[in-house]
Amino acid sequence: MLVFILNAGSSSLKYQLMNPVNKKVFAQGLCERIGIDGVLKHEFGEKELEMKIDMPTHKEAIESVLSTLTNGEGKVIDSINDIEAIGHRAVHGGEEFSGSVLVTEKVIETMRRLIPLAPLHNPANIMGMEICQELMPGKPNVAVFDTAFHQTMPDYAYMYALPYEQYTKHAIRKYGFHGTSHFFVSNEARQMLDKKHNTRIIVCHLGNGSSVSAVLDGKSIDTSMGLTPVQGLMMGTRAGDVGAGALQYMMSQEGLTIDEALNVMNKKSGIVGISGKSSDLREVLDGAAAGDDRCRLAIDMIAYKIKHYVGAYAAALDGVDAICFTGGIGENAALIREKVCAGLDFMGVVIDPVKNNKRSKEARDIATPASSGRIFVIPTNEEYVIANDTYKVVTTTGN
Structure with a gap:
């Protein structure tokens, strides 16, 4: 399966094209200065390209990435139809998501509700999902949450000693981040041990x-x-x-x-x-x-x-x-x-x-x-x- 991996930030986005079955990376890169002037850095094989491309919004940035993957010197696939799924880094899943999920309207609605917990990250993550749904209709999108790995923490570890109502009313507690990294590294360590x-x-x-x-x-x-x-x-x-x-x-x-x-x-x-x-x-x-x-x-x-x-x-x-x-x-x-x-x-x-x-x-x-x-x-x-x-x-x- 060929997966397009997207990590959308407020004014940048990272991407990678990978087959997770054999871990082969076809290309990876970074779009910077979105909304300013736009720079696309694209790596494929042993080669690197850096292009100045007008990117007034994230939509133009993602369009530029897909075009670079399928056309010109940076081409690694024949068509975006070769992409079978899109995986999105999602920063904050609150208590609602303890694992990765297929992106649906309900998932996006829940992520919008969690924006106060991650005001800089969740809006950009949602934007990336919606743009990919528009540009690649019918392709499954999956949200992979930074917070999900830490949902196994016991209550005595994640609770703050504030009045309990602050938790029940506002979900104020420890969530943790970098979950995908902590999962990967701890799993590798278990293999090494x-x-x-x-x-x-x-x-x-x-x-x-x-x-x-x-x-x-x-x-x-x-x-x-x-x-x-x-x-x-x-x-x-x-x-x-x-x-x-x-x-x-x-x-x-x-x-x-x-x-x-x-x-x-x-x-x-x-x-x-x-x-x-x-x-x-x-x-x-x-x-x-x-x-x-x-x-x-x-x-x-x-x-x-x-x-x-x-x-x-x-x-x-x-x-x-x-x-x-x-x-x-x-x-x-x-x-x-x-x-x-x-x-x-x-x-x-x-x-x-x-x-x-x-x-x-x-x-x-x-x-x-x-x-x-x-x-x-x-x-x-x-x-x-x-x-x-x-x-x-x-x-x-x-x-």
């Missing part, structure tokens, strides 16, 4: 957005992100865990509205806020190496926050069989992995400095042979999860 039962895995998805999850026997029992992605770890521009009192005090001292304060929390904090240099960890690592103390502080804070959650989740899991690192930072920043794992000998987890500093695009174990808990670096593949879920939903429903 060659242990299917009583597996205790901690996944550290570290990138511009970061989260940690505790996965018991393949099911999420806790995760660091909450009602929204701002909770949890310190990230590229997000603050992560900040006490409500600190937020209120900052607002009163700076004369900020709640929207202005949330803008600070989401876009001006985290790595960029502490380092004062960049939200890109590579630049901050270079700054620390050159003696910049704020960059050094940012690195120490990042590692400490991750380690804090690793320790908490090891306790929640009653031990740990594997700690996994994934995402742009998790896969590439050896120093962060080293700092997170330093001192975890008491848990039976010991990192091998030589293995840790070797670069590879393959999944690997960087723990010492004597370590009772393994340390895995596993490249994530969220697009495969979306494509495979789409394949399973479509074949199961007979579409």
